[in-house]
Amino acid sequence: MLHPSNKRGAKAPLFLIGECSMTIYEIITRFDALVFNTYTNSDKIKWLSMLDKMVHNNVIKTHQGGEQSRFEEYNDQTDIHNTQLLVSQPYDEMYLLWLESKVCYYNGEYDKYNNAIIQFNNVLDAYAAHYNSTNKPIPQGRFLF
Numbered sequence: 001m002l003h004p005s006n007k008r009g010a011k012a013p014l015f016l017i018g019e020c021s022m023t024i025y026e027i028i029t030r031f032d033a034l035v036f037n038t039y040t041n042s043d044k045i046k047w048l049s050m051l052d053k054m055v056h057n058n059v060i061k062t063h064q065g066g067e068q069s070r071f072e073e074y075n076d077q078t079d080i081h082n083t084q085l086l087v088s089q090p091y092d093e094m095y096l097l098w099l100e101s102k103v104c105y106y107n108g109e110y111d112k113y114n115n116a117i118i119q120f121n122n123v124l125d126a127y128a129a130h131y132n133s134t135n136k137p138i139p140q141g142r143f144l145f
Contacts, residue, residue, distance in 0.1 A: 030096065100116040
């Protein structure tokens, strides 16, 4: 199902109404232009899937409207040209920082990894704070003492 506000024809999650996120292909292309690496698109797709699954489970599903949503993991059969990532601007930089942290970690460049993951966590925290302020959380049970 195509997202109603999507002008590029890419598949977007239904809970991102009014927003237009980058596709997997766009992020990977942008990342490869910025950071030299020898990792395959398959590796990067797996890492992006891991991140979006974390965002979906820890941020989106904890708020009204997202509790019934499902996340389909990305893999080599995913149409990377038409599948949009979950997080849109101005927070989509988290994908580049996430990929950079993975490349640095697996290359054993731990100082660079630490810098990338700190920046990533800052953007992720900002996104989560924004999401929390614009979406109503799912009510939790009451505790009586």
